[in-house]
Amino acid sequence: MSNVYLNGEWLPIEKAQVSVLDRGFIFGDGVYEVIPVYNRKAFALTAHLKRLERSLAGIRLSPPLQDNQWQLIIEQLVKEADTDNSSIYLQITRGVAPRDHAFPLNTPATVFAMAKPMAPVPEAWLQQGIKVVTHEDDRWLHCDLKTTALLANVLLRQYAVDKQAVECLLIREGCVTEGAASNIIVVHQGEVLFPPRNNLILPGITYDLIIDLVTQAGIPFRETTVTREQLANASEVMMTSSTREIVPITDIDGKKVGTGLPGPMFKQLLSLYQSLK
């Protein structure tokens, strides 16, 4: 595996170590980003760096690096990556300090970055769609921040895995929020519905790109709350994320979505998305 970046150093991953007092380890006190790379070119990099800055501001951590410094690190990771398609993982924590909930003073952030091979989305998912299960969204009220405190997401994803499903679709007070590690979009009565960008969902870069695509293509869409009833009557449902792009959901809690096969809107959106890459 290629070298990783840790606090200004480049080293093999086995040698990259952080203290047990790192606040990322102790409190999950940090943020992260995942940036897809196609043919050794980072995709939608500016949007990802902007979201990283927003997440840092959201947890009141000063940006440890400027955009041009991130870009140099990412270029190096992309160049050294074992595969042409990879994902770049960036993580920043509030650094190493004696354990105390309150922020430490004058403590440098821990900055970590690595490249990971990106597996293609399984062909069967695109041809047949995937199965998901629903669960009450029991996460906190700052889901718009991409923080490393992911225990709720971990438990929700495992709930799906235990039920032989690919993703867990989250419902809060009767409305769809997102997936445990994805955004959800729903086709209902001929319109593409996007659960609103608020504190309850991560503002997905893929979600934003798809809003741009449907706008340009003149496809009717709305950013609006999506009720459990609308979900149950949807003709198509999809999940989106940087590493999985757009995946059709054809089974929710054991019930078929629409015809039970990937629909025409999925095919159109996938083809529009592929042309962006």
Ligand SMILES: Cc1ncc(COP(=O)(O)O)c(C=O)c1O
């Ligand atoms: C909770 C959650 N929502 C949405 C997304 C999709 O965001 P993006 O399209 O930026 O990858 C992710 C991605 O990991 C996620 O973890």
